[in-house]
Amino acid sequence: MIDFWIGAGLLLLAALAFLMLPLLRGRRVQAEEDRTALNVALYEERLGELAAQRAAGTLTLEQFEMGRADAARELLDDTEGGETRRNSDLGRAVPLIAAILVPLIGYGLYSHWGASDKLQLAREFTEQPKTIEEMIARLERAVKAQPESTEAWYFLARTYMSQERPADAAAAYEQLINLAGRQPELLGQWAQALYFAEDRQWSAQMQQLTDEALKGDPNEVTSLGLLGIAAYEGERFEEAIAFWERLVATLPVEDPSREAIQGGIARAREQLGEPASARVKEPAGETAAVDAGLKVDVRLDAALTDDVQPTDTVFVFARAMSGPPMPLAVKRLTVADLPATVSLSDADAMTPQLRLSNFEQVRLLARISRDGNALQGEWKGSSEPLALGHDDTVELIINQPDTP
Structure with missing residues (x-):
C-alpha cells in the first residue's frame, strides 16, 4: 500500500502547488504595496518642502508649480499598475484556507468512501497463502x-x-x-x-x-x-x-x-x-443422478482480447436457480486456455452437500479475475437457466464487465 499513498501524496502536492501560487504572488504584491506607500509618503514630504520654500519666498509660483508637477510625475511612474495589483489582494486568504482544507477534506472523504482495504486484499489474493x-x-x-x-x-x-x-x-x-x-x-x-x-x-x-x-x-x-x-x-x-x-x-x-x-x-x-x-x-x-452434468464451451469475446492477459484466471461454475448462492460445481482455467470445453458434474462439487444432481435448474457463469479472486473479477459471462442433464453443449461467452 505504500506505493498507493506515495502516489496520492504526489497528486496532493501538485494540487497544493496550484493553490499556493496565488499566495506566493500575494507576497510579491505586498512588497510592491509597501514600496508604493513609501513613495506616497516621500511625495507628501516633497510637497511640504515646496510649500515651505514658497512661503519663505525662495520659490516663485511658477517654480512651485513645476516642482509639484515633477513630484507627481515621479509618484505616478513608481506606482504605475498598482491599482491592478491591489485588486488581486482581495482573494489572498482563499488559497491559504483551501490549502489547509483540501488535504483534510480529501482524507476524510477517502476514509469514508475509499477502498484501500479492498485494494490491499486484492493484492493479497494474487499470492497463495x-x-x-x-x-x-x-x-x-x-x-x-x-x-x-x-x-x-x-x-x-x-x-x-x-x-x-x-x-x-x-x-x-x-x-x-x-x-x-x-x-x-x-x-x-x-x-x-x-x-x-x-x-x-x-x-x-x-x-x-x-x-x-x-x-x-x-x-x-x-x-x-x-x-x-x-x-x-x-x-x-x-x-x-x-x-x-x-x-x-x-x-x-x-x-x-x-x-x-x-x-x-x-x-x-x-x-x-x-x-x-x-x-x-x-x-x-x-447412477443416472451421479452421471448428470453439463458440457460448457467457454469463449472470450473478441472485443476483449486487448483487455485481458493470458495468465488471468478463468472460473467456470454453476449456481442453482433456486437455492444457495454458492457455486455447485467449479472448474479453473486461464485465459490462455480459451476457447475451452469443460464438463461440470457432481465430481466438481465444492462440498458433498451442494451437488448439481440436487437441483433441477442451474445457471452457468464464467469469470475472469486477474488477481485469482473467485469472488470478484473484471469480466464475466452467463447463460440462461438450464435444466440439469442438458444434452447439448452450452456456449458461454465472456463479454460483460463484472460489476459488484
Whole structure:
C-alpha cells in the first residue's frame, strides 16, 4: 500500500502547488504595496518642502508649480499598475484556507468512501497463502471489506469448521443466512456448527433449524446426518437408522462417506440386537443422478482480447436457480486456455452437500479475475437457466464487465 499513498501524496502536492501560487504572488504584491506607500509618503514630504520654500519666498509660483508637477510625475511612474495589483489582494486568504482544507477534506472523504482495504486484499489474493491461518485472516478481511458477499461468508464458515472452530463457524453461517436467505443447505450446516460448538448437546434451536431444512428439502444431507448422530447419542437407535438410511439413499454411489454412514447403521442395528450385516438398498436411478452434468464451451469475446492477459484466471461454475448462492460445481482455467470445453458434474462439487444432481435448474457463469479472486473479477459471462442433464453443449461467452 505504500506505493498507493506515495502516489496520492504526489497528486496532493501538485494540487497544493496550484493553490499556493496565488499566495506566493500575494507576497510579491505586498512588497510592491509597501514600496508604493513609501513613495506616497516621500511625495507628501516633497510637497511640504515646496510649500515651505514658497512661503519663505525662495520659490516663485511658477517654480512651485513645476516642482509639484515633477513630484507627481515621479509618484505616478513608481506606482504605475498598482491599482491592478491591489485588486488581486482581495482573494489572498482563499488559497491559504483551501490549502489547509483540501488535504483534510480529501482524507476524510477517502476514509469514508475509499477502498484501500479492498485494494490491499486484492493484492493479497494474487499470492497463495502459506498457512491456513493466513488464509483465514484473508477471508476475515474479505468479509469485513465486502460484508454483503455471500460467497466470502460461506468460504469463511466452511474454513472455520475445517479448523474445528464451530462457534466462529456458527456466527458466520448466521450472517450468511441473513444475507442469502434461509436455504435448507445453509440451515443444516448452521445447526451442525451449533451442535459442535455447544459440546454435542442437542437444543431446541438445532431441532428447529433441522426441521425447517428438511421441510424445504427432505433430502438435505447435513440435517439427516446430524439428526442421526443426535438420535444415536441419545440411544434412539431406530430413529438414527431411519435418518442415516435416508442419507445413504441420497448420496452418490462413489461418495466416500457412504461407508462410514453404513457402518453407523450397522452399529445401531447391533444395539437393537439385529444382524450387523444388514445392508441399505441402493435407490433406483442413482447412477443416472451421479452421471448428470453439463458440457460448457467457454469463449472470450473478441472485443476483449486487448483487455485481458493470458495468465488471468478463468472460473467456470454453476449456481442453482433456486437455492444457495454458492457455486455447485467449479472448474479453473486461464485465459490462455480459451476457447475451452469443460464438463461440470457432481465430481466438481465444492462440498458433498451442494451437488448439481440436487437441483433441477442451474445457471452457468464464467469469470475472469486477474488477481485469482473467485469472488470478484473484471469480466464475466452467463447463460440462461438450464435444466440439469442438458444434452447439448452450452456456449458461454465472456463479454460483460463484472460489476459488484
